[in-house]
Amino acid sequence: MSDSNKILNTVKDSPIIHVAPSPHIRDIKTHTQRMMIDVLIALTPVVIVSVYLFRMYAVKQLLICIVTCLAAEILFVRMRGRSLTIKDCSAGVTGIILALSLPGSAPWFVGVIASVIAMGIGKIIFGGLGMNIFNPAMVGRAFVMIAFAGLMGAGSYENITGLVDAVSGATPLSALKFNNTPAIFTHLFWGNTNGSIGETSAFACLLGGLFLVFRKTASWQIPFSILLTVLFIAGITDLAAAASGMLIVHHMFGGALMFSAFFIATDPVTSPLTSKGKWIFGCGTGILIMIIRLFSGYPEGVMFAILIMNALTPLINRWTNPQPMGEA
Amino acid sequence: MTDQPTAFERFVQGILPENPVFRQLLGLCPTLAVTNGMKPALTMACSVAFVLLCANIVISLIRNLLKPHLRIVVFTLTIAAFVTIADRFLAAYFFQMSKTLGPYIPLIIVNCLIICRCEVCASKQSVFTAASDAMGQAIGFGLALSSIAAVREILGTGMFFGIRVLPENWPDWVIMVLPPGAFLTLGLLLGLVNWIELIKSRRAS
Numbered sequence: 283m284s285d286s287n288k289i290l291n292t293v294k295d296s297p298i299i300h301v302a303p304s305p306h307i308r309d310i311k312t313h314t315q316r317m318m319i320d321v322l323i324a325l326t327p328v329v330i331v332s333v334y335l336f337r338m339y340a341v342k343q344l345l346i347c348i349v350t351c352l353a354a355e356i357l358f359v360r361m362r363g364r365s366l367t368i369k370d371c372s373a374g375v376t377g378i379i380l381a382l383s384l385p386g387s388a389p390w391f392v393g394v395i396a397s398v399i400a401m402g403i404g405k406i407i408f409g410g411l412g413m414n415i416f417n418p419a420m421v422g423r424a425f426v427m428i429a430f431a432g433l434m435g436a437g438s439y440e441n442i443t444g445l446v447d448a449v450s451g452a453t454p455l456s457a458l459k460f461n462n463t464p465a466i467f468t469h470l471f472w473g474n475t476n477g478s479i480g481e482t483s484a485f486a487c488l489l490g491g492l493f494l495v496f497r498k499t500a501s502w503q504i505p506f507s508i509l510l511t512v513l514f515i516a517g518i519t520d521l522a523a524a525a526s527g528m529l530i531v532h533h534m535f536g537g538a539l540m541f542s543a544f545f546i547a548t549d550p551v552t553s554p555l556t557s558k559g560k561w562i563f564g565c566g567t568g569i570l571i572m573i574i575r576l577f578s579g580y581p582e583g584v585m586f587a588i589l590i591m592n593a594l595t596p597l598i599n600r601w602t603n604p605q606p607m608g609e610a
Numbered sequence: 611m612t613d614q615p616t617a618f619e620r621f622v623q624g625i626l627p628e629n630p631v632f633r634q635l636l637g638l639c640p641t642l643a644v645t646n647g648m649k650p651a652l653t654m655a656c657s658v659a660f661v662l663l664c665a666n667i668v669i670s671l672i673r674n675l676l677k678p679h680l681r682i683v684v685f686t687l688t689i690a691a692f693v694t695i696a697d698r699f700l701a702a703y704f705f706q707m708s709k710t711l712g713p714y715i716p717l718i719i720v721n722c723l724i725i726c727r728c729e730v731c732a733s734k735q736s737v738f739t740a741a742s743d744a745m746g747q748a749i750g751f752g753l754a755l756s757s758i759a760a761v762r763e764i765l766g767t768g769m770f771f772g773i774r775v776l777p778e779n780w781p782d783w784v785i786m787v788l789p790p791g792a793f794l795t796l797g798l799l800l801g802l803v804n805w806i807e808l809i810k811s812r813r814a815s
Binding site: 389391395403425428429430431433 | 781782783784785786788790794
């Protein structure tokens with residue numbers, strides 16, 4: 283009797299030993315909620331610049347997309363009978379990124395439909411966060427881009443009047459492509475040009491993006507290789523044309539390149555896992571961006587480039603799967 | 611042949627329980643290609659119904675002459691004969707529609723739905739059963755095509771059979787009349803049908 287009590291007491295007093303299957307090393311850095319909060323912090327400068335430049339247009343677009351994304355996440359997760367995942371903030375991040383990639387002049391239903399498609403067909407239908415093949419925000423944007431080409435295309439940017447006078451007018455890339463009129467570097471860098479509400483300021487995107495890279499929330503290989511590839515191809519086209527550096531500046535700082543390279547392409551779910559894979563992913567994205575920009579009817583190709591490379595990600599993962607030691 | 615379903619069972623099964631598109635996933639090529647409007651979808655459904663009915667009747671009539679190793683060839687040639695009739699008929703009397711449907715009418719020849727019905731039913735059962743099987747499957751195919759086409763045409767153009775049903779300021783979802791819309795609509799409707807089946811089976815148990 284006393285013996286068994288003794289044993290019970292020693293069991294109670296001894297430190298608890300957790301028994302669990304591997305992996306045993308958990309890194310707080312890879313916690314979903316922490317990563318998403320990092321992304322939210324990194325998006326702050328971009329959001330501030332977009333609200334400063336586009337005022338009510340930006341506020342409206344952000345509110346619509348965030349609210350609809352959260353509502354759609356709750357609705358679809360309920361429909362699948364899963365526990366709510368709203369706390370990991372990923373739906374909010376998708377909403378903000380989606381809003382920032384839309385033109386300010388797009389009517390309300392564009393944001394609503396894009397958000398519902400992003401959450402439903404982009405994410406939940408595959409089984410939720412971590413299971414999706416394509417970046418949800420880009421799925422939503424691609425849907426409305428094709429569905430409402432008239433409201434999303436280059437023309438829709440021209441009837442918007444923001445704070446700065448320069449903001450009404452064609453986007454830098456379409457002005458260059460269709461009218462052959464280049465923009466000024468400082469405008470492209472600080473952001474007082476027209477475009478999707480989050481993409482205009484290369485400075486804000488760089489600021490947020492570098493924060494993500496230094497926090498190791500986003501891997502540096504993907505944005506770096508995308509920018510390097512675009513720089514290389516833009517350099518060749520520039521040399522083939524006037525060799526004034528104007529084309530390089532446009533392709534690097536105009537359009538959605540900076541924003542997408544740091545915030546969209548680095549989505550850990552839809553980009554390769556290995557370092558080598560990330561380089562392949564980045565270079566492929568850069569090449570596709572430049573092919574679409576130079577040879578297609580679209581002035582900007584970042585969205586389609588990222589979606590195509592998302593589709594190739596499982597293949598890249600398989601190619602670059604590291605060999606375990608000892609196996610031939 | 612006591613274990614074969616009766617004519618009535620064949621007819622009913624084709625409409626919903628064994629719907630060619632939603633339950634068997636057969637004949638998806640025309641399902642995806644011509645459902646951007648109600649008119650082409652129904653023309654396709656009628657052409658398939660005609661070919662399916664005639665092919666089933668002929669195959670059923672000659673079922674005792676079929677040699678096992680040559681049966682698929684005979685099926686295909688029989689189907690091809692009726693597809694040619696349907697194709698020429700459309701070209702003569704509905705020229706514009708024939709142009710819209712393009713290669714998809716001749717492609718009925720390789721529509722696996724028809725070969726499947728010849729193999730499963732017509733080559734084994736009487737003419738009457740084969741004919742009612744063809745009717746059931748054709749109605750099921752028509753229902754599937756028109757349900758997809760209705761969603762795509764209404765969302766994509768705001769119209770139904772070319773008549774405006776949604777307000778003038780409806781923003782057309784152009785993507786719905788393009789190929790991606792076909793895949794999305796088919797996938798979502800398939801999910802809906804499976805979901806309904808799931809609820810049914812849950813209630814039953």
